[in-house]
Amino acid sequence: MNKQYDYLIVGAGLYGAVFARELTKAGKTCLVIDKRDHIAGNIYTHEMEGIQVHQYGAHIFHTNNKEVWDYLNQFAVFNRYTNSPIANYKGEIYNMPFNMNTFNKMWGVITPAEAAAKIEEQRKANYTENPRNLEEQAINLVGVDIYEKLIKGYTEKQWGRPCTELPAFIIKRLPVRLTYDNNYFNALYQGIPVGGYTAMVAKMLEGVEVRLGQDYLADKASWDALADKVVYTGPIDAYFAYKLGVLEYRSVRFETEVLNETNYQGNAVVNYTDAKTPYTRVIEHKHFEFGTQEKTVISREYSAEWKLGDEPYYPVNDEKNSALYAKYKELAAGEENVIFGGRLGEYQYYDMDKVVEVALNRVCAELA
Numbered sequence: 001m002n003k004q005y006d007y008l009i010v011g012a013g014l015y016g017a018v019f020a021r022e023l024t025k026a027g028k029t030c031l032v033i034d035k036r037d038h039i040a041g042n043i044y045t046h047e048m049e050g051i052q053v054h055q056y057g058a059h060i061f062h063t064n065n066k067e068v069w070d071y072l073n074q075f076a077v078f079n080r081y082t083n084s085p086i087a088n089y090k091g092e093i094y095n096m097p098f099n100m101n102t103f104n105k106m107w108g109v110i111t112p113a114e115a116a117a118k119i120e121e122q123r124k125a126n127y128t129e130n131p132r133n134l135e136e137q138a139i140n141l142v143g144v145d146i147y148e149k150l151i152k153g154y155t156e157k158q159w160g161r162p163c164t165e166l167p168a169f170i171i172k173r174l175p176v177r178l179t180y181d182n183n184y185f186n187a188l189y190q191g192i193p194v195g196g197y198t199a200m201v202a203k204m205l206e207g208v209e210v211r212l213g214q215d216y217l218a219d220k221a222s223w224d225a226l227a228d229k230v231v232y233t234g235p236i237d238a239y240f241a242y243k244l245g246v247l248e249y250r251s252v253r254f255e256t257e258v259l260n261e262t263n264y265q266g267n268a269v270v271n272y273t274d275a276k277t278p279y280t281r282v283i284e285h286k287h288f289e290f291g292t293q294e295k296t297v298i299s300r301e302y303s304a305e306w307k308l309g310d311e312p313y314y315p316v317n318d319e320k321n322s323a324l325y326a327k328y329k330e331l332a333a334g335e336e337n338v339i340f341g342g343r344l345g346e347y348q349y350y351d352m353d354k355v356v357e358v359a360l361n362r363v364c365a366e367l368a
């Protein structure tokens, strides 16, 4: 019996939107549902005081993949935003990532040779054979000054534990840049869609039926009856009613505030690298779009423990969770008419460009 739609797409995030766009283009009928009351998933932006606010954390698009870049440029014009965060350590301001501007401020060095010699001197002064924890590892890589001012407090807030109790492997490399270049990403293409990410996703979903505030898992059988195939971008363990156990996430919490001033911190992203300030970062959203509005909107970002029911942010890809995911993946392979995809469906941290890439590859395979 023919069902009403060829595809039911669960999740109106970037993965679901790529699928919806490409399937529709190929003449398939699609219904997109999302349990939230908005499209765009975690890249959702909404307007406050004329400013696009990134509700689920700051999102900066960057990629080396020209195909992905050209693909998204069909749906949005990207501005020239370049991510150059700064660190505030007890009122001292440093450029990130670690580069000649950072070293000049920290030690007064001017040439790359002077900076390299200083870093080497710092590393040697406190070098530990076989580092046993993150502190020893970081000091081995960049020395005490950078560790104390720019790594220690921030990392301890992120993980909720002292660096001496964190494993060394968390930090494998700490790239230092011996040029005066504050551009955080080494990407060929970078920017923010003018008018926000939600407008971009809306354009991708043009001509596609979308129903919001609908939880697929609350009435799975009825939804399944509507379409021949399902593209599921929700959490894979939730799909199977957590029957093998719960996959863990690291979480973040945001406190967003409108301020009666035009410019609070002069930069979109400021990291607070001391241990005392309770938040890790402050995002000032208007600077993503070079805004000149009278007011400003900031979000303070806190690291948070995650428990089932909270918003899942970063998958914890340790041994335990990876083994559990592998088991769910086996179960998923047995679901003949369901495609599991995206950051939650594949329990994988994906940058936006990667999500577009994997979704395009998967939908091409589907249509082949």
Ligand SMILES: Cc1cc2nc3c(=O)[nH]c(=O)nc-3n(C[C@H](O)[C@H](O)[C@H](O)COP(=O)(O)OP(=O)(O)OC[C@H]3O[C@@H](n4cnc5c(N)ncnc54)[C@H](O)[C@@H]3O)c2cc1C
Residues within 6 Å of the ligand: 010, 011, 012, 013, 014, 015, 016, 033, 034, 035, 036, 040, 041, 042, 043, 056, 057, 058, 059, 060, 061, 062, 214, 215, 216, 217, 218, 233, 234, 235, 252, 313, 314, 341, 342, 343, 344, 350, 351, 352, 353, 355
């Ligand atoms: C804090 C943070 C910052 C980030 N910053 C960047 C960045 O700067 N640059 C970058 O490239 N990437 C960034 N990312 C990654 C980016 O957010 C992801 O690549 C992208 O959101 C993944 O899209 P998705 O469609 O896979 O998932 P999502 O956007 O999560 O979409 C899944 C959708 O499925 C819906 N859903 C789930 N279950 C159900 C159900 N049962 N019924 C109906 N709907 C359901 C959800 O409501 C959600 O809308 C960041 C991620 C985080 C966590």
